Amino acid sequence: MLNIKEIAKISNVSPSTVSRVLNNHPHVNEETKRRVLNIIEQFDYVPNLNAVKLKRGRNFLIGIITPEINEISLPYINSFISIANEHGFKTITYNTSYEKTGEIEALEALRRKEIDALVITVRASEWRDIERYCKYGPIVALERVDSDFVPSVYLDQYIGYYMALEYLIQKGYRKIGNAFGRMNGLNTIRRIQAYNDLLKLNKIPIRKEYTFTEVYSTADGEEVVNQLCKLKDRPDAIICANDFVAAGIVSEAKRKGINIPRDLAVVGFDNHLMSRVLDITTIHNPIKQQAENAFKSIYEKLENTTQISESLEYKLIIRKTT
Numbered sequence: 001m002l003n004i005k006e007i008a009k010i011s012n013v014s015p016s017t018v019s020r021v022l023n024n025h026p027h028v029n030e031e032t033k034r035r036v037l038n039i040i041e042q043f044d045y046v047p048n049l050n051a052v053k054l055k056r057g058r059n060f061l062i063g064i065i066t067p068e069i070n071e072i073s074l075p076y077i078n079s080f081i082s083i084a085n086e087h088g089f090k091t092i093t094y095n096t097s098y099e100k101t102g103e104i105e106a107l108e109a110l111r112r113k114e115i116d117a118l119v120i121t122v123r124a125s126e127w128r129d130i131e132r133y134c135k136y137g138p139i140v141a142l143e144r145v146d147s148d149f150v151p152s153v154y155l156d157q158y159i160g161y162y163m164a165l166e167y168l169i170q171k172g173y174r175k176i177g178n179a180f181g182r183m184n185g186l187n188t189i190r191r192i193q194a195y196n197d198l199l200k201l202n203k204i205p206i207r208k209e210y211t212f213t214e215v216y217s218t219a220d221g222e223e224v225v226n227q228l229c230k231l232k233d234r235p236d237a238i239i240c241a242n243d244f245v246a247a248g249i250v251s252e253a254k255r256k257g258i259n260i261p262r263d264l265a266v267v268g269f270d271n272h273l274m275s276r277v278l279d280i281t282t283i284h285n286p287i288k289q290q291a292e293n294a295f296k297s298i299y300e301k302l303e304n305t306t307q308i309s310e311s312l313e314y315k316l317i318i319r320k321t322t
Contacts, residue, residue, distance in 0.1 A: 007045055011036045059116055060089050062298065063106045066121040067098045072216070072242055073121055075272070076142065079291035080119060087299060089116075100125045107133045117298040120150075122185070138301040140294045144186040153293040153309075158190040160283045160314035161239065164267045165198045167316055168237045173265055177210035177235035179224050179245050188241075210235045221248020225256060228264075236264065237322070243268035243275040243282055250278055250321060266321040281322040284315040 004022075008015040013032060020028050021036040039045075062084055066073050081091050092115065096102030103125050109115050110133055117138040123130065127147040133139065134149045145152035168176055178195060180188050199206050209231060212224050221240065225248075228234050240246040246268030250260055258264055268275045268282035275282040289310050296307035 007036065007039055007043070010043075011039045059114065061115045062089050062091050062295075063109060063115040063118045064091055064093045064121065065096060065103055065106050065118060065123065066093060067096050067124075069093065069095060070217075071244055071272075071274075072270075075270075076121060076287050076291050079288040080295060083292050083295045087295070096124065098122075098124050100129075103130075110139070111136045113137075116302060119294050119298070122182075138298045140297045142290060142294060144190065146186065151297050153290045153297065155285065155290065155312055155314065156190060157187045158194045160269065160285065161191040161194040162198055163314055163316050164239050164269075164283050165194060167318075168239070168265060168267065168322070169198065169202055169204070171265070171322065173237040174204055175207070175210065175233070175235040175237070176204075177212070177228075177238040179212045179215040179221065179238060179240045179249070181214065181216050181241035183213050207235075210238075215241050215245050218244045218248035218251070221245040221250075222252040223248075225249055225252035225258070229256060234264070237261075237267070238264065239267045240269060243270050243272040243280060246280045246282065246321070247274050247278050250280060261320070261322050271315075271317050275317070275319070279320040281319045282317050284317050286312045286314075 004015050004018050008018045011018065013036060017028065017032065018036055021033050064077060064080065066077065069077065077093065084091050094102055094106040096106075103123060106115075106118060107130065110118050113136070115137070117140070120130070120139065120141045120143070122143055123141070127145065127150060130139065131147055131149045139150050141150050141152040142154065143152070144154040144156070165176065176199070178191070180191065182188055196206065212227060215221065215224060221244065224238070224245070238249065240249065246266050249266050253260055253264055253266075260266060266280060268280045269285065270287065271282045271284035274280070289312050293309040293312070296309055299305070300307040
């Protein structure tokens with residue numbers, strides 16, 4: 001098989017020019033580029049990836065830490081994989097099942113230089129344990145970070161939840177329930193803070209029986225409705241951990257003869273396709289753009305080049321469930 005020097009000799013150009021053509025460098029004469037590419041195709045030249053990795057000091061591989069791949073995490077993971085591929089990087093996913101051992105496996109891969117960087121969607125380890133690995137490569141978090149060393153593309157969910165609450169209160173709802181997810185997560189903690197702050201501001205009593213916890217899926221949403229039916233005085237509105245929970249609540253409520261939104265208003269979170277299909281009011285969470293910002297943060301450190309992150313914000317999407 002030919003190498004770069006032999007391709008350069010046949011093409012009557014320098015090896016550096018062949019390298020620029022292979023890397024799609026913009027400052028190459030079009031005629032020269034075509035000539036080199038024709039020679040590459042003619043001789044079926046394939047770059048030695050091990051040599052490329054050795055020369056550039058990296059594997060072009062980014063790890064993604066996630067507890068599981070499900071309908072909630074998949075949009076973010078797919079978006080990150082897409083933009084990474086556009087820049088010549090592959091990804092490997094570490095499914096941790098919320099176990100610290102799975103996270104340590106990924107962090108150790110970073111230390112051993114098997115991967116170049118890590119993205120953390122949700123973590124179980126303490127930040128101080130993760131921070132020790134920052135010296136081995138870029139680590140970026142999707143969730144809110146209580147760390148001085150790990151950057152985050154987090155959007156403060158206090159803002160999104162406050163937006164949903166304020167809308168419901170303006171519509172006249174006063175008995176507002178919650179379907180929260182992981183209670184020790186900072187996202188949920190911020191949602192609880194928004195709930196307490198806004199209800200206190202509007203002199204609305206906080207009723208513990210209106211809050212449901214560890215609610216993640218459509219099936220969980222259906223179970224919330226079963227629990228609501230046991231209450232003598234039910235809430236007139238509920239805000240959900242995500243759109244899948246909202247879909248479960250809407251579906252089960254209809255089966256039980258609960259009119260949406262007359263008897264129960266429902267607000268989702270994320271603006272997933274599910275919410276559009278079922279016409280569920282929700283908070284738009286710019287997941288794709290968060291993934292892009294996460295990659296930019298990593299790329300900036302790996303390539304030592306400035307990247308401009310997109311400014312992100314939540315938006316209220318009003319549909320038929322309110």
